[in-house]
Amino acid sequence: MIRAENIVKTFGSQEVLRDISFTFDDGKTNLIIGKSGAGKTVFLKILVGLLQPTSGAVWFDDIDVCCISKEQHRELRMQIGMLFQGNALFDSLTVEENIRFPMDMFTTRTAKEKLKQVDYCLERVSLEGINDKYPSEISGGMQKRVGIARAIVLNPKYLFCDEPNSGLDPKTAITIDDLISGITKDNKITTIINTHDMNSVMEIGDNICLLSDGKLAWKGRKEEVLDNDNEVLIDFIFASPFLQRLRSQALSK
Amino acid sequence: MQLIRDLGKFIAWLPDIFSKPENWGMYYKETVRQMYDIGIGSMSIVMLISGFIGAVTAIQFSYQLSGGFIPDYYIGYIVRDIMIIEMAATLTCIVLAGKVGSTMAAEIGGMRQKEHIDAMEIMGVNTSSYLVLPKLIASVIVIPLLVTIALIVGIAGGYIAATYVAGLTPVEFEKGLRFLFDPYNVVMMYVKAITFSLIITSVACFQGYFVSGGSIELGQASTRAVVFGSINILIADLIIALLLMG
Numbered sequence A: 001m002i003r004a005e006n007i008v009k010t011f012g013s014q015e016v017l018r019d020i021s022f023t024f025d026d027g028k029t030n031l032i033i034g035k036s037g038a039g040k041t042v043f044l045k046i047l048v049g050l051l052q053p054t055s056g057a058v059w060f061d062d063i064d065v066c067c068i069s070k071e072q073h074r075e076l077r078m079q080i081g082m083l084f085q086g087n088a089l090f091d092s093l094t095v096e097e098n099i100r101f102p103m104d105m106f107t108t109r110t111a112k113e114k115l116k117q118v119d120y121c122l123e124r125v126s127l128e129g130i131n132d133k134y135p136s137e138i139s140g141g142m143q144k145r146v147g148i149a150r151a152i153v154l155n156p157k158y159l160f161c162d163e164p165n166s167g168l169d170p171k172t173a174i175t176i177d178d179l180i181s182g183i184t185k186d187n188k189i190t191t192i193i194n195t196h197d198m199n200s201v202m203e204i205g206d207n208i209c210l211l212s213d214g215k216l217a218w219k220g221r222k223e224e225v226l227d228n229d230n231e232v233l234i235d236f237i238f239a240s241p242f243l244q245r246l247r248s249q250a251l252s253k
Numbered sequence B: 001m002q003l004i005r006d007l008g009k010f011i012a013w014l015p016d017i018f019s020k021p022e023n024w025g026m027y028y029k030e031t032v033r034q035m036y037d038i039g040i041g042s043m044s045i046v047m048l049i050s051g052f053i054g055a056v057t058a059i060q061f062s063y064q065l066s067g068g069f070i071p072d073y074y075i076g077y078i079v080r081d082i083m084i085i086e087m088a089a090t091l092t093c094i095v096l097a098g099k100v101g102s103t104m105a106a107e108i109g110g111m112r113q114k115e116h117i118d119a120m121e122i123m124g125v126n127t128s129s130y131l132v133l134p135k136l137i138a139s140v141i142v143i144p145l146l147v148t149i150a151l152i153v154g155i156a157g158g159y160i161a162a163t164y165v166a167g168l169t170p171v172e173f174e175k176g177l178r179f180l181f182d183p184y185n186v187v188m189m190y191v192k193a194i195t196f197s198l199i200i201t202s203v204a205c206f207q208g209y210f211v212s213g214g215s216i217e218l219g220q221a222s223t224r225a226v227v228f229g230s231i232n233i234l235i236a237d238l239i240i241a242l243l244l245m246g
Ligand SMILES: Nc1ncnc2c1ncn2[C@@H]1O[C@H](COP(=O)(O)OP(=O)(O)O)[C@@H](O)[C@H]1O
Pocket: A011, A016, A034, A035, A036, A037, A038, A039, A040, A041, A042, A043
């Protein structure tokens, strides 16, 4: 369980997050949703510790991350995998070297064991046999999947994904969503995803928080999204006039 | 003001850079890669510049000395000492501040902007150390070697110019090379080379690591690495000269 407690974050005079408290459930696909610029990335980076909150606390189970030693912090980070919005694959390394990197750095496994784990992770994301390609030689969707493979290579307890399907076509985006939620279930990990994609919300949102203007505007499960009257949520979900027409037709029936 | 703030930030950063590596093997590999990049990548430009400087020095002084009371073999002596005392270390390192410094700043800054540094941090890597320490070690080993090469090539350039253009005999030039030789100057050359390599690398890594924004800021950081690196080299050159000669 990861718990955000009264998180406030300001950059200069700009208040990006205003007093956000939310609990992310273990073994579930947790979503942080909201429009572009709502503060999703900043919130996610505060949760993983890449940014420090101006005030408030982040708890991993019963550990307050602000107050642990550097050593403990590194240990915690070993249990975290993260997929970045721009993949953050190292472009001078091959796919295999990218996925192997955390193992090279932190384990004493033999080359054979490492290769086995690389191949296992690549198979998990349905990308067998591209070991020797460079990130620039594969498509955006494949890069995302390699990013996922790298994130799960050390069997993390927590998986963080920043906009995993931005920039992908709808079909590929759904594949990525299925992949992440499948990994979450199979490996019993706690996943937190940033997204503004409605398909993701409706398909994989076990536990959702909606950010708007730096505030927590709504929280709930995907089953609760459609029948509720939270204005911010309705405005976010039925963003286009087309969807609004569909909604009013459905309501008037 | 900004300068003082940067200096404070830099000093606060040092403990992170010099903390214990999580994996010696990976650091070793990265150090070798950097040594290769710095050394092989800069060899030709360093040889070109020092060769020309040696040659021009010889020609200039042979012109100035001609017809005077000073014997011709002094040209060898002058070329040698100018290379050892100033040109080999300082000029080479100013050139490297441009070539190596800008590359390092751009490399680390690009990693910052593409979230590579964040990605490594999340894995648990101490990026301050992993991205900087191998570069520091590599440059402290390789740059003094480049300075040595600059010295040899510079004297060779002087020799060629003195014998072919200024009409010295090889024996005379060699006599000049041995004339009033003070090994202490060579020690000083290496003190300078090591100091300057630390300056080039730390300034460049600092500018790259703390870059923010986009490609314009990345370009500015790269430029600052060159400008501040060169200025700091000149300041250090002056300080070393005052300390070691005084
Ligand atoms: N490092 C930073 N410095 C200053 N402002 C920032 C920084 N990071 C994010 N912001 C601001 O925070 C706001 C939220 O950004 P972000 O979390 O990236 O939004 P999104 O929900 O699209 O991920 C934006 O207005 C952005 O300008």
